[in-house]
Amino acid sequence: MTIWEINRDPWLGEFVRLQKNMNNLFSTLNENAPSSELFLKRGRLFPPINVLKDDGNYKILAEIPGVKADEIELSVQGETLTIKGERKPEILGDNVSYHRRERSHGSFQRSISLPEKVDSDKIGANYKNGVLTITLPLDKASGPRRISVSTE
Amino acid sequence: MANQEIQVVDKKELSPESAEITRNGVYFTPAVDIFENSNELTVVVDMPGINSEDVEVDLRENILTIIGDTKAEEFQGQELLTEYRTGGYYRTFRVNNLIDHAKIAASMSDGVLTLKLPKSEKAVPRKIPVACD
Known part of the structure; x- marks a missing residue:
């Protein structure tokens, strides 16, 4: 053509x-x-997350550098997971001048809807090197059920 | 200031022109704070996902080089959402002040590298070990 x-x-x-x-x-x-x-996919919410799924588990990874592990609040209500916290600014003494200031600080909160029911008692979270890893095991009981159709 | 919401900054991959790095893999430009007082220069670098033993800090001829390497983790499963990419970090600075090379301290905690470069009169090239908190 x-x-x-x-x-x-x-x-x-x-x-x-x-x-x-x-x-x-x-x-x-x-x-x-x-x-x-x-x-x-660009989310405009902090922290940026990556979501993975393998057999029976969701895995949510979030990059939150510079926050203490015990200052990250995690909660699950129904099928919504919420990550909350604050990144504090550096404590500076007197006579300090900035050359560069690229790292942002402030409070953050992010809620994530889970597409399937997870076992909220077995959710595990680990914070290492500024990366938060949340492991969410799927609730086996709420999985798809096979219903047999009878005929008369 | 206290109730300010944190902003998302997309990771910038190193452009081929500026990268003098001869390694494989993806390297990003980390976000950096640099401030100084009368005694020392402080460099704070965000490097989430990097182990302290994989950080290299080098200062020679007034060029400060910061490299964070990452080992790619294989994950068997399905990627549902990808908002950030993972990789190493690389950044260099020209340091103007005369730095006391013997007293440079580096520490890493929660994915943040903090370098303290005390000011001095002499400048001798030296490798800097990275301590883990």
Whole structure:
């Protein structure tokens, strides 16, 4: 198909645009870069989280550098998990001048809805090197149940 | 100030032009605070996910280099949401003040590296060991 034929019809022009976009999408996929910017969903809430799921567990990872482990508040209510805390500013003495100030501080709170029922008694949390790892085992009892259909 | 909400800052990957690093993997530019008083220069670096033994701090010829390496963790499962990427950290600074190299202290706690560089008259190249809190 040559271009001049397509350009005569505005509808066909739209299809060419669509085809181009699809080609771009697939070429990105073929570059073997699963963590490319395209797949990065940007939340605007602190802390940024990564959610993983394996057999029977959800795993939520959050980067919260510079907070003490006992100052992170975690709570679960129903199917909502809430992370709460505060990153305190550096304590400075007198006569201090800043050259750079890129690290932000302040309070944060973030709630995450869990798509399935988790066993809230068995939730584990670990904070190491500024990364919070929350392990949420799925509640086996609330999993899908098979119902047999009887016939008369 | 106390009730200020913390802002999300996206991680910036090192651009190929500025990275003189010859290692594999993804390296990010960490967020840094630098402040000084009359006695010392303090550098605070956010490096979440980095073990203290994987941090390299080097000061020679007034160039301060901070590298945090990470071991990629294999996770068998499904990624449901990815809001941040993981990788190492790399940043260099030119330090103008004359620093007493023998008294430089580095400590790492909760993913934050704190470097104390006391001011002095002499400048001798030296590797700095990283202590773990």
